[in-house]
Amino acid sequence: MPRVITAFSNPLIKRARSLRDKRHRRAESAFLAEGLRILTEAREAGFLPETLFHAADSAQHPLVVALAQATEAAGGEVIETNADILSKLSGKDNPGAVVGIFAEFATGLAKLDRSAADLWLVAERLRDPGNLGTILRTADAVGAGGLILIDECVDPFSVEAVRASMGALFTVPIAQAPWEEFLPWLRSGPGQLVALSLDTDLDYQTPRYEAPTFLLTGNEAQGLPDAYADECDLRVKMPMLGKADSLNAAVATAVMAYEVRNQRRHG
Amino acid sequence: MPRVITAFSNPLIKRARSLRDKRHRRAESAFLAEGLRILTEAREAGFLPETLFHAADSAQHPLVVALAQATEAAGGEVIETNADILSKLSGKDNPGAVVGIFAEFATGLAKLDRSAADLWLVAERLRDPGNLGTILRTADAVGAGGLILIDECVDPFSVEAVRASMGALFTVPIAQAPWEEFLPWLRSGPGQLVALSLDTDLDYQTPRYEAPTFLLTGNEAQGLPDAYADECDLRVKMPMLGKADSLNAAVATAVMAYEVRNQRRHG
Numbered sequence: 001m002p003r004v005i006t007a008f009s010n011p012l013i014k015r016a017r018s019l020r021d022k023r024h025r026r027a028e029s030a031f032l033a034e035g036l037r038i039l040t041e042a043r044e045a046g047f048l049p050e051t052l053f054h055a056a057d058s059a060q061h062p063l064v065v066a067l068a069q070a071t072e073a074a075g076g077e078v079i080e081t082n083a084d085i086l087s088k089l090s091g092k093d094n095p096g097a098v099v100g101i102f103a104e105f106a107t108g109l110a111k112l113d114r115s116a117a118d119l120w121l122v123a124e125r126l127r128d129p130g131n132l133g134t135i136l137r138t139a140d141a142v143g144a145g146g147l148i149l150i151d152e153c154v155d156p157f158s159v160e161a162v163r164a165s166m167g168a169l170f171t172v173p174i175a176q177a178p179w180e181e182f183l184p185w186l187r188s189g190p191g192q193l194v195a196l197s198l199d200t201d202l203d204y205q206t207p208r209y210e211a212p213t214f215l216l217t218g219n220e221a222q223g224l225p226d227a228y229a230d231e232c233d234l235r236v237k238m239p240m241l242g243k244a245d246s247l248n249a250a251v252a253t254a255v256m257a258y259e260v261r262n263q264r265r266h267g
Numbered sequence: 268m269p270r271v272i273t274a275f276s277n278p279l280i281k282r283a284r285s286l287r288d289k290r291h292r293r294a295e296s297a298f299l300a301e302g303l304r305i306l307t308e309a310r311e312a313g314f315l316p317e318t319l320f321h322a323a324d325s326a327q328h329p330l331v332v333a334l335a336q337a338t339e340a341a342g343g344e345v346i347e348t349n350a351d352i353l354s355k356l357s358g359k360d361n362p363g364a365v366v367g368i369f370a371e372f373a374t375g376l377a378k379l380d381r382s383a384a385d386l387w388l389v390a391e392r393l394r395d396p397g398n399l400g401t402i403l404r405t406a407d408a409v410g411a412g413g414l415i416l417i418d419e420c421v422d423p424f425s426v427e428a429v430r431a432s433m434g435a436l437f438t439v440p441i442a443q444a445p446w447e448e449f450l451p452w453l454r455s456g457p458g459q460l461v462a463l464s465l466d467t468d469l470d471y472q473t474p475r476y477e478a479p480t481f482l483l484t485g486n487e488a489q490g491l492p493d494a495y496a497d498e499c500d501l502r503v504k505m506p507m508l509g510k511a512d513s514l515n516a517a518v519a520t521a522v523m524a525y526e527v528r529n530q531r532r533h534g
Contacts, residue, residue: 130397138518140509171510205529242407243438251405251521258522
């Protein structure tokens, strides 16, 4: 039988709600994920919540049942609650059927195995959680080995980033490192570092990329610092025919990642 | 001399603030855009605000001066205000230096000239304003003739969509139409309608696309209705190597649009 909580003042609800703030996430090494699709994706990837909240009226949904059983079997707690509280936890007027508290993963470079993939995505000072989640989804789709976040990026465990990732947070390895740590790590093994840049004439379809390729995207507003771009093996740009000479960072990353993937799959 | 308003109770401030709601935008045929970059993009594209608000401390910025002069020369009003009020208008803690009230554009299909471009983007029931703005930016970058919004999409004049478009709202023609109106319009002239779909085996790099190409992207969560997909000349999909079998709608649109553009530029 699940425990039933319907009071917002309950300490467990308050704790869950507090994880919407980065400070609390860091202090507790935990984060929130919500929605049946995302939590099911997590379960299939081997990640179960420490605490699973579900609405009373969705207790019979087969995916909720599967999540609740797996959570309890793994020693987690299942809490039955109501839509009001789920809404407060998720910050959405129309909350999903479930919200989970998950333990944060380690995000050191050491956990990455560069021989595991021929393509890696790297983002520097990414500010928008939607862009981060979207890039994680792209990483999943193109078969990238993972996403490496350089310097001060938005928190990948933020509610908005997890939501935008549609579950890819659980399937795509993530590392976080300052540039001074990333660059020696990269140069300690094989790897071509390719910068997406406006400051080049090299068309992104000209080079034959070498595996493993590390695609580096800079900050949404400022792009890459010159000093970082100088360290890259290649700087490439997409043709831009319009007036703005800019693309959304997640879009540019995806167009570039598919170019690398297409080169490889066509031999 | 600009008029100075520093009271939030001022009717003009209240009116501007009300344009954050779709209902008021429709009633007044006006919308808000903010930030020096976006308003300068608008000015260069020939769009000036009916009312320009700027912070007192940015009055000497060359781009603010240029905007204020052009606005007054076109018969618009320039209001000097403070950061608090700009923040209330923009809904951001860190507002840009300027906010403008612009007249909405007509968005009928009749205003589109299909012979003007070899590529058009079409989105059906797009729900996320960030995706809409991002797709407008992509349309600008790939030289698309415009963006056609089918059925009930998020409002392209919403503050969030305008912001995400980074000014492309002013440079990319937009039309809105129900499917029953779009399809006869499309079939009344040349045009290949290509659906992005998960429900096909046709790789997006296999066909040689015919100009003008109309790229159709479906709703973020549900994709295209079958009945709409059935009317398309082609259904194509991108390879997805991961576990999720999904891409963000704006990302999929961009990857696809660059494929069409790349085919054309390489002859």
